[in-house]
Amino acid sequence: MMNNYDGPAVVISGLQVVRGHRDVIPGLHLEVPAGEVVGLLGPSGSGKSTLMRCIVGVQVVKAGTVTVLGHPAGSAALRREVGYVTQTPSVYDDLTVRENIAYFARAVGLRGTGLRDAVDRTLVEVDLVDFAGQLVRDLSGGQESRVSLAAALVGRPTLLVLDEPTVGLDPVLRRDLWELFARLAEQGHSLVVSSHVMDEATRCDRLVLLREGEVLADLTPDELLVRTGAVDADAAFLALIDAEAASHRSAS
Numbered sequence: 174m175m176n177n178y179d180g181p182a183v184v185i186s187g188l189q190v191v192r193g194h195r196d197v198i199p200g201l202h203l204e205v206p207a208g209e210v211v212g213l214l215g216p217s218g219s220g221k222s223t224l225m226r227c228i229v230g231v232q233v234v235k236a237g238t239v240t241v242l243g244h245p246a247g248s249a250a251l252r253r254e255v256g257y258v259t260q261t262p263s264v265y266d267d268l269t270v271r272e273n274i275a276y277f278a279r280a281v282g283l284r285g286t287g288l289r290d291a292v293d294r295t296l297v298e299v300d301l302v303d304f305a306g307q308l309v310r311d312l313s314g315g316q317e318s319r320v321s322l323a324a325a326l327v328g329r330p331t332l333l334v335l336d337e338p339t340v341g342l343d344p345v346l347r348r349d350l351w352e353l354f355a356r357l358a359e360q361g362h363s364l365v366v367s368s369h370v371m372d373e374a375t376r377c378d379r380l381v382l383l384r385e386g387e388v389l390a391d392l393t394p395d396e397l398l399v400r401t402g403a404v405d406a407d408a409a410f411l412a413l414i415d416a417e418a419a420s421h422r423s424a425s
């Protein structure tokens with residue numbers, strides 16, 4: 174379901190979020206371009222999930238604005254435009270894989286052959302054709318998380334927000350999923366994908382590196398390596414952190 178909006182997918186300005194009495198996002202500005210796979214990377218606790226919750230409009234914010242496809246995050250106009258997959262699978266245990274995907278397809282208005290085609294295509298995309306008739310409660314963790322992904326994918330939302338979608342998957346499946354994300358971006362979808370596996374950074378069109386709720390860098394994978402002189406994304410991230418610490422020391 175693609176709309177005709179041609180601005181950036183997400184524009185965030187002056188965002189502040191407090192969770193548990195802590196400023197977990199102290200004042201963030203960010204623009205996510207449309208039609209790209211944008212990786213949200215950073216150590217555990219750096220605010221990736223919180224930022225994603227702000228983009229999908231389920232996080233209470235203290236200040237700032239989050240505009241998604243030209244609308245305030247979470248507004249009714251975005252209901253079918255934004256797909257969100259959390260780290261915890263959110264599908265029905267007592268339904269089969271196909272029934273789950275069909276349920277979410279119906280929820281976004283698909284019916285008849287359009288619904289069947291969308292479910293079949295999505296089963297292939299998440300590599301669950303052989304498990305279509307199996308109850309979700311009998312799946313492995315990685316399979317179950319792919320059903321969650323399928324549930325978000327089936328309606329072809331304009332913006333997909335995926336919180337660590339490759340956790341627990343084997344290398345072949347991870348590669349296949351990143352290829353699927355790239356294909357979706359080529360078709361004009363926008364994707365925000367979080368990961369704390371830095372080697373997945375090279376799979377993204379653009380990277381946003383977060384640390385303690387702040388954007389440490391917003392650049393392409395090539396720019397990251399050139400800027401830091403590092404040989405891989407892990408080393409590049411550490412080099413950025415060291416450079417930032419050094420600049421704080423020289424400023425104080």
Ligand SMILES: Nc1ncnc2c1ncn2[C@@H]1O[C@H](COP(=O)(O)OP(=O)(O)OP(=O)(O)O)[C@@H](O)[C@H]1O
Nearest residue numbers: 192193197215216217218219220221222223224369
């Ligand atoms: N429900 C909550 N109540 C209070 N503090 C929270 C809550 N959820 C998260 N936090 C805090 O907010 C900060 C950011 O957490 P967040 O889950 O956004 O990080 P993350 O980068 O997604 O981490 P991970 O990679 O481990 O999922 C952390 O300091 C965390 O402890």
